[in-house]
Amino acid sequence: LFYKGTGTTGKITINNLILNQGLISHGNGSGDWFNLYGNINVVGDSILYPKQGPIHLYSAIHGSAQLTIQASDNNSAFKIWIRSSNNTYTGNIINNGRLETAAGSNLNFVIGANGVNNYISNGSLGTQQHSIFGGDFVFDLTGASTTVGDSWAIIRTVASSTYWPETFNVAGFADMGDNTWQKAASGVIYEFSEATGNLTVLIPEPATLVL
Numbered sequence: 001l002f003y004k005g006t007g008t009t010g011k012i013t014i015n016n017l018i019l020n021q022g023l024i025s026h027g028n029g030s031g032d033w034f035n036l037y038g039n040i041n042v043v044g045d046s047i048l049y050p051k052q053g054p055i056h057l058y059s060a061i062h063g064s065a066q067l068t069i070q071a072s073d074n075n076s077a078f079k080i081w082i083r084s085s086n087n088t089y090t091g092n093i094i095n096n097g098r099l100e101t102a103a104g105s106n107l108n109f110v111i112g113a114n115g116v117n118n119y120i121s122n123g124s125l126g127t128q129q130h131s132i133f134g135g136d137f138v139f140d141l142t143g144a145s146t147t148v149g150d151s152w153a154i155i156r157t158v159a160s161s162t163y164w165p166e167t168f169n170v171a172g173f174a175d176m177g178d179n180t181w182q183k184a185a186s187g188v189i190y191e192f193s194e195a196t197g198n199l200t201v202l203i204p205e206p207a208t209l210v211l
Contacts, residue, residue: 002027003034003055011035017059019067020044026053030075042067042091050078050097060086064118071097071128082107082135090140094123095157098130103167105135111144111152111199121156131157134165137192139172139183139199146186148203155197164194 001017001024012035021044026034034055042063048055049070054077061084072078079098082105090110093099099120101107111117122129137154155162164179170192173181179194182202189202 001025003032003053004028005034006032008033009035011037011058013037014059015039016041018043019046019063019065022046023049024055025049026051026055026078028052030077042089048080050080052078054079054081056081056083058083060084061089062087063089064091066092066094068094068123069097069099074128076130079130085136090118092118093120095120095129095131096123097128100132101135103134103165106138106171107133107135108138108140109152109154109199110140113143114145114147114150115152117152117154117199119152119154119156122158129158130161131155132163132165134167136169136171139170139190139192141183141185141190144186144190144201146188146201148188148201151198151200153197154192154199157197159195159197162197168194 003026015038017040019042032053037058040059040061042065045066047068050072052073069080079100081100083102085104085106087106090108170181173183181192183190189204191202192199
């Protein structure tokens with residue numbers, strides 16, 4: 001899907017866009033925004049390419065195959081924006097370019113045995129690799145290990161180019177005020193750290209155990 005529209009307010013709606021080893025690309029001017037609405041189902045590893053301008057994904061993203069974000073033509077405004085709050089997508093995202101999740105949007109992570117989860121990482125291609133997480137993280141802990149010390153690398157991007165705006169939130173977790181988020185579940189504490197990008201199982205405090 002190769003975008004050649006003009007301006008910032010136009011939109012394209014595709015109710016059931018299936019990406020099966022597909023490509024979404026921006027190929028017009030730097031002042032033109034590609035605003036995509038509807039639903040995207042990622043069934044095969046696919047590519048998002050904000051080559052010549054930003055791509056705003058208002059579409060709800062579904063599926064579990066891998067998405068790779070390609071580096072743009074080296075403009076800081078050329079990025080992939082995730083804007084939907086109705087995403088169910090649980091695949092890996094490889095960011096070789098620029099990614100930003102808007103306030104109120106969501107990304108989903110399925111947590112399993114120790115170290116088993118989907119994640120966001122940088123690839124080996126491109127030098128931009130800029131990640132801004134302003135939306136919500138949603139952790140599915142249904143099958144998560146409860147062994148103290150187990151952990152999951154959720155965000156594997158370069159720390160120096162990874163940012164956490166004040167709008168960032170972990171759904172159902174308490175903000176501890178020190179860039180960590182905690183939730184009591186299944187007799188343990190799960191903690192997510194913005195500094196490390198990891199989710200970890202902690203020993204609960206005695207008072208928490210009683211509660």
